[in-house]
Amino acid sequence: MSSEDRRAQILSTACRLFAEKGYRGVTTRELASELGVTEPVLYEHFNTKSDLYRAIIESKARGGVEVLTGIRDRFHQNPDDLGFFQALAESILFWYSGDPDFIRLLLFSNLENHELKDLFHERTEDCFQIVCGYISRRQVDGTIRRDLNPAVAARGFFGMVAHYCLTAVIFQVSPIPKPPVEVIQEMVRIFVTGMSNQEQ
Numbered sequence: 001m002s003s004e005d006r007r008a009q010i011l012s013t014a015c016r017l018f019a020e021k022g023y024r025g026v027t028t029r030e031l032a033s034e035l036g037v038t039e040p041v042l043y044e045h046f047n048t049k050s051d052l053y054r055a056i057i058e059s060k061a062r063g064g065v066e067v068l069t070g071i072r073d074r075f076h077q078n079p080d081d082l083g084f085f086q087a088l089a090e091s092i093l094f095w096y097s098g099d100p101d102f103i104r105l106l107l108f109s110n111l112e113n114h115e116l117k118d119l120f121h122e123r124t125e126d127c128f129q130i131v132c133g134y135i136s137r138r139q140v141d142g143t144i145r146r147d148l149n150p151a152v153a154a155r156g157f158f159g160m161v162a163h164y165c166l167t168a169v170i171f172q173v174s175p176i177p178k179p180p181v182e183v184i185q186e187m188v189r190i191f192v193t194g195m196s197n198q199e200q
Contacts, residue, residue, distance in 0.1 A: 007045050010035060015056050019104035023053055023114050054116055060102050061123030067091050068130045075134070081143065081192050084134055089161045089184040096165035097180070103170050128154050157191055 001009070013034055017026045028049055032039045046052040071091065075084045096103055109117040131154040138144040161184055167173050168180055176183050 003045075006041075010042065010045055010052065011056055011059060014052050015105055016101050018053065018056070018108065019101035022108040022112050023049075024112060050116070053114075054119065056102070056105065057116060057120045058123060060099070061120055064095065064124055065126045065130075067095075068127045072130045072134060079134075079138060079141070079143070081138065082188060085157065085188045085192055086185065088131065088157070089188050090181070092158070092161045093165055093169075093180055093184055096162075096169040100170055103166070107170075128158070131157065160187055160191065 010031075014026070014031055017031060017034065026049075028039050028042055031052075032042050035042075042052075046055060068088070068091070071084065071087045074087070106120055108114075109120075128151070132150040135144055135148070135150040135153050139146045139148070139150070164175070164183060164187065165180070167175050168183070
């Protein structure tokens with residue numbers, strides 16, 4: 001196995017174990033045993049367990065920023081509010097359904113008050129800036145109301161979709177008896193078009 005493949009295998013296995021037991025509940029000996037290697041092999045790639053944990057978070061955060069950068073670029077020349085926020089919502093849903101181990105790792109890190117619990121939020125601030133930038137640009141175009149705070153709107157959107165995904169995908173509670181894709185489509189419509197029929 002190449003060094004790069006071994007590193008990827010270590011990250012994947014460690015993420016799963018941290019998701020199951022938390023940072024404090026996993027030892028390097030246990031991780032090495034799960035991988036079928038010795039502890040010195042782990043130390044060839046990561047000096048400490050904390051370095052390994054940090055590498056998982058850095059890698060996942062980088063992937064999230066890359067996805068949102070792609071969405072931003074796709075709608076840069078041809079803005080489409082429903083299209084942009086639908087793509088964003090689908091990426092959030094895919095993240096929760098495609099990588100539940102990492103979601104659980106993040107939950108554990110906050111419950112344990114781990115020293116790296118804020119790292120993911122720091123690294124993904126660019127994601128919010130991408131969404132804020134789109135909203136601000138559309139405010140200049142006159143398409144989105146100018147009295148809205150882009151940061152509050154962006155956080156509100158992420159909160160709405162992420163909370164649903166956390167409940168439906170991670171906790172496996174079905175708060176709305178519809179397929180998740182249909183639910184987030186409706187959420188996007190509500191977010192972009194609003195609910196009120198009355199003039200403000």
